[in-house]
Amino acid sequence: MSVISILYFFVLLPFLLGSFYFPQREEKSIEFSKLFIWGFVVELFLFELIYTPFILFYNKFSAFSNTLTVVYAILSIFLLYRWLKQHKIKHIISIKSLFIKENILWIFPLSIIAFQLFMGIFYQYLDGDDAYYMAQSTAAYMTDYMYGFEPYTGITTALDMRHGMAGIPIFISYLSRMTGIHPAIMGHTIFSTFLIGMTYLVFYQLAKRLFKNKQKEQALFLGFIALLQMFGNSTIYTNETFFLTRTSQGKAVMASFIIPLLLLLLFEMMERMEVYKSFNHKKLQMSDIWIRIIMIQIAAVACTTLAVYLVPLLLGVGILVITIHVRKIKPLLFFLCCLFPSAFYGILYLLY
Amino acid sequence: METGIIQQIIDAYHNYRGSSYYVLFFFCALMFLLFTEKKKTIRLILVYSSVFLVVLFMLPPFAWLVTKILGEEIYYRTIWLFPIGITISYCAVKLISRQQSRAKKVSMWVLLVALCIYGGAFTYQHSDFTKAENSYHLPQVVIELCDLIKEDGMNVKAAFPREMVTYVRQYDSTILLAFGREKLLPWFGGDHELHYALQDKVLDTKNVARILREQECKYLILNEEQKLLEPFSQYGFQIFTRVQNYVIYLDKEKPEL
Structure with a gap:
């Protein structure tokens, strides 16, 4: 049962939710990695969207997780039905097909990534901050209250809103509840392994944008990225240190997954504008x-x-x-209009 | 404002960089791309945006505003936004691709890989990386101790040795701690009476027992080698069991919380 739940939350759900992004407009084919990455972002987005009112007004974990499950289930059924109806599955390009050529060069990144995954599973990094984050995950899982206890000792406390708004520890509790796996195992072993893989999918997508149709260069790029991640532990503050030592902590997800994804988004935006040579083109x-x-x-x-x-x-x-560059104010104005979520959470951050 | 904030910017930069050459490589790669990159998209997103971010990071009024609103200690995280790894890797691949012969390409690859290894610090060399004792990625002895003292559905309070307090509640949140990790961190301020009392080379058993009672602490876990002024049994604490090098004492006189 645990295996089925893990496959649902880490494979099927991101895949289905990814199709939510790319419904009709996407060209003839969709890459699996792209669907997967953005599907995971939707998974986190829905989580935080539902989590926010709960943490503000009603911090009962079971009520929150039941609500989230219903939302995920309804969306899954709807999206699965749509996929099957439209027969879109045949249009997905798998990653496997991309590794057929230039096998030898792909050994460079894949061996380093495999080593990092091995180390992530079989080695432990005892990080002190987990006394806060992981203890919050375990507390929600075992006591049914989210951020209701001082994590270091367990005494009841008022909500620590600055930490409480960032729900990743509760996301781990949720995954634990749904799979029946202890939060420490879920966070330290399963979720962190998933995040390492997901992060490299983002870098792979970046490689494809930086080196279009040049597989050798893509492989080399990914290899250097993986190498720099592994040798980037010069201080405790670098993105690379967070990525491989504190993988399941929210700060690490931000530094290693979200930030490269933002760059990817900018590349995609720029590329579309380049195709039509204008921001005002009707087809853009x-x-x-x-x-x-x-x-x-x-x-x-x-x-x-x-x-x-x-x-x-x-x-x-x-x-x-x-x-x-485009000498049109429109992109900036559109962007400013899209900033309301940050404004909302920023106000909450300053208020508490 | 100016002197203090400039120092903060320098500190944030140095704290982030450490002994690594990666930030230096990043600046070199940016310069290289500034003069050689022809693709418009890459120039805009990777080069100009990075230069903009670096300038913004070094700008005292910007740093002042950010540190005022968000706090000084997190300013270094602005550097997370510099695409250091991506820019270095992109530049490295470009350098390799520029070579004409296969032998030159391989030599350049070897040189650049060596530079990346030499210029950085291997993550898994860190002393905190150890072979996982279990899939929880927590010390096995802590798990065994917790399993022995936990009571189904009930909270139980215990005092653990300072080297264990970080892990106990990651495993089981029904175990309340007499003092937690916050007492080990100087920036939380103050000390805890029990934590202080447990630091003595020879424990003042009577004093420790008194504090444990006052705090309604049912269990005390000590290293087996810990020297005691008098046996704990004189004050109602019996040896409950032993796990590896640790002894669990149980308060027999006041077993209920």
């Missing part, structure tokens, strides 16, 4: 990008409340550069 379809910008802000808050600063800053700088 950007609505899904703006929707993704809204969703990723909320998904990022699930990782860390600091997302209200980091996400608008990176996207803002990127879109400002694009705006200057």
